[in-house]
Amino acid sequence: MSSLNILDVLMNSTSINVVIYKAIEDNSDFEFVAFNKGAEITEGISSKALIGKRLTEAFPGVEEFGLLKVLQRVHESGVKEIYDDGLYSDDRVSTWRFNEVQKLEDGNLLVIYHDKTEKITNQESQKLLRSFIEHSADEIYMFEQDSLLFTYANPVALKNIRYSLKELQKMTPLDIKPYFDEEKFRDQIKPLLKNQLNRIVFNTAHQRKDSSIYEIEVALQSIIYNGVKQIVVIALDLTERKLKESLAKLQRAEEIANLGLWEWNIETGQTYWSDQIYSIFGESPQNFEVTRETFFHYIPKEDRRILMDALENAIQTGQVYNVEHKIRLRDGRIKYVKGCGEVIYDSLGVAKKVMGSVLDVTEKETLLEELRDLTHNLQEKVEMEVKKNNQQTMHIFQQSRLAQMGEMISMIAHQWRQPLSSLSAISSTLTLDILTENYNREFFTQRLEDISNLAQHLSSTIDDFRGFFKEDKEKNSTSFEQMCSECLSILGPVLQNENIKITKEFSDKSLLFTYHNEVKQVILNIIKNAQDAIKGNNIKNGEIHIKIIKEDDYSIIHVEDNAGGIAEDILKEIFNPYFSTKKEKDGTGLGLYMSKVIIEEHCEGEIRAQNINSGARFSIKLPIH
Numbered sequence: 001m002s003s004l005n006i007l008d009v010l011m012n013s014t015s016i017n018v019v020i021y022k023a024i025e026d027n028s029d030f031e032f033v034a035f036n037k038g039a040e041i042t043e044g045i046s047s048k049a050l051i052g053k054r055l056t057e058a059f060p061g062v063e064e065f066g067l068l069k070v071l072q073r074v075h076e077s078g079v080k081e082i083y084d085d086g087l088y089s090d091d092r093v094s095t096w097r098f099n100e101v102q103k104l105e106d107g108n109l110l111v112i113y114h115d116k117t118e119k120i121t122n123q124e125s126q127k128l129l130r131s132f133i134e135h136s137a138d139e140i141y142m143f144e145q146d147s148l149l150f151t152y153a154n155p156v157a158l159k160n161i162r163y164s165l166k167e168l169q170k171m172t173p174l175d176i177k178p179y180f181d182e183e184k185f186r187d188q189i190k191p192l193l194k195n196q197l198n199r200i201v202f203n204t205a206h207q208r209k210d211s212s213i214y215e216i217e218v219a220l221q222s223i224i225y226n227g228v229k230q231i232v233v234i235a236l237d238l239t240e241r242k243l244k245e246s247l248a249k250l251q252r253a254e255e256i257a258n259l260g261l262w263e264w265n266i267e268t269g270q271t272y273w274s275d276q277i278y279s280i281f282g283e284s285p286q287n288f289e290v291t292r293e294t295f296f297h298y299i300p301k302e303d304r305r306i307l308m309d310a311l312e313n314a315i316q317t318g319q320v321y322n323v324e325h326k327i328r329l330r331d332g333r334i335k336y337v338k339g340c341g342e343v344i345y346d347s348l349g350v351a352k353k354v355m356g357s358v359l360d361v362t363e364k365e366t367l368l369e370e371l372r373d374l375t376h377n378l379q380e381k382v383e384m385e386v387k388k389n390n391q392q393t394m395h396i397f398q399q400s401r402l403a404q405m406g407e408m409i410s411m412i413a414h415q416w417r418q419p420l421s422s423l424s425a426i427s428s429t430l431t432l433d434i435l436t437e438n439y440n441r442e443f444f445t446q447r448l449e450d451i452s453n454l455a456q457h458l459s460s461t462i463d464d465f466r467g468f469f470k471e472d473k474e475k476n477s478t479s480f481e482q483m484c485s486e487c488l489s490i491l492g493p494v495l496q497n498e499n500i501k502i503t504k505e506f507s508d509k510s511l512l513f514t515y516h517n518e519v520k521q522v523i524l525n526i527i528k529n530a531q532d533a534i535k536g537n538n539i540k541n542g543e544i545h546i547k548i549i550k551e552d553d554y555s556i557i558h559v560e561d562n563a564g565g566i567a568e569d570i571l572k573e574i575f576n577p578y579f580s581t582k583k584e585k586d587g588t589g590l591g592l593y594m595s596k597v598i599i600e601e602h603c604e605g606e607i608r609a610q611n612i613n614s615g616a617r618f619s620i621k622l623p624i625h
């Protein structure tokens with residue numbers, strides 16, 4: 001019986017459900033082409049109501065059921081599939097169904113399905129099923145459950161296994177399954193024999209009569225045929241499917257990587273290019289035969305000798321052929337490719353062929369060229385910017401030093417005021433004694449000693465201030481305690497005069513290896529800022545608390561005040577250059593910026609500011625020597 005006659009029988013059958021679909025919308029949905037009488041009876045829908053209608057519209061549960069994906073796979077691969085894994089359900093019906101999908105020669109899909117809850121008992125269905133089995137593209141076997149002897153194999157099975165039916169009926173599945181013994185096989189089919197499962201699917205291998213082995217996927221079901229319990233096996237040869245899948249994956253990988261494969265037969269000169277190489281060379285896949293001449297037509301003259309030398313060296317030495325070169329496309333565009341290859345030798349050491357790849361590296365070379373252009377003058381620009389930045393930093397630093405010197409002069413004037421007043425008073429007393437001739441040698445000697453002490457005090461004050469602005473050329477050993485004490489010797493009288501209380505808590509006396517005067521200027525600047533904040537906010541009982549602690553391998557100094565703190569919106573900006581909260585009082589905005597530069601860039605430490613309960617806290621953290 002011809003395939004056409006079989007299809008006619010199927011379409012007119014009332015005992016088996018047959019549907020033919022046509023793929024639409026780029027295989028995303030399917031349209032009813034034929035709907036046989038059996039399907040009309042089962043569904044209660046006439047074929048006229050379905051022909052030309054979309055599958056997902058007529059059967060809205062088909063996607064969730066899983067059949068839609070099966071149809072799409074079979075349409076793309078041409079490989080028949082049996083789908084028996086789900087419950088179909090919509091507003092109209094809810095039933096377990098068995099579906100067998102295969103692709104017809106005209107590209108349409110033939111689907112034979114039935115309700116698994118009903119048994120096919122009439123003779124016509126058995127005949128049609130037998131006809132379908134005989135013409136199936138898959139291997140179909142039957143064997144007895146007890147003896148395991150084969151009772152049937154369809155023509156495709158016999159052709160592939162290469163035994164006759166007579167020979168096969170004297171054998172069991174163990175004779176064609178090289179990886180099973182009887183105990184293991186019976187364990188495999190035990191769920192079927194005990195009715196624990198209706199169907200078992202697994203991958204295995206069959207061994208042909210000539211001992212060759214091929215991989216298969218088998219689906220086993222238990223049936224009663226001619227009064228004997230048997231197992232039906234539908235076997236799908238995976239070799240062709242795996243080959244197609246592997247080729248498809250390889251082609252996709254080539255496209256993603258923009259890499260193609262090639263092979264050159266040294267003896268015959270025959271060359272093979274994968275589709276992707278044609279694409280890299282700007283050509284349609286397989287549109288011309290590749291020869292030495294056609295290949296070198298794409299290679300610029302200056303690169304041809306490089307290629308030939310690399311290939312000859314690979315053949316002579318056995319080393320991997322690896323060379324980057326240019327290709328010129330028909331439209332004149334230049335591309336860059338990397339060719340790699342390995343020479344294959346026979347048992348006598350004669351080179352037979354070369355297999356390799358071509359990788360399009362045009363994008364990489366273009367980016368490298370752009371990078372070379374961008375970096376051509378980069379070093380000079382960087383040096384200019386660094387020099388400019390250093391000059392700007394030095395300018396800012398000088399401004400900061402000048403501002404601090406102005407504050408220092410103010411403090412000198414304050415500290416000299418009292419000693420100078422005392423000198424003036426002593427001078428007036430001595431002058432008056434001389435004019436009244438009331439000379440007392442002991443009194444005169446004491447007053448001259450007072451003058452000498454006051455002069456030494458003034459000189460010492462000058463030395464202290466000069467030390468603050470002496471430039472540190474090298475790092476030296478010091479400590480936060482020493483630097484803080486020197487700062488307080490300058491600021492102490494000023495703070496005392498303004499009724500600002502100084503409290504100290506020096507629990508760490510670790511030595512630091514740093515720039516003594518620079519760090520001292522930072523500490524002085526922070527204490528002076530605290531003084532200004534207390535004075536500016538009219539704090540009656542002003543207090544500055546200085547604490548020195550050790551934390552891991554660092555010494556930390558905290559300077560805290562009770563001046564009310566720093567507004568949160570400006571706290572994060574106080575270390576920026578030219579930012580000041582004292583603009584109206586001639587603030588330069590350089591003190592804290594330069595403090596940050598000194599501590600973090602010069603001394604490799606950290607400086608931070610935060611608000612505490614009643615004021616602000618500035619912290620300096622330096623590594624212990």
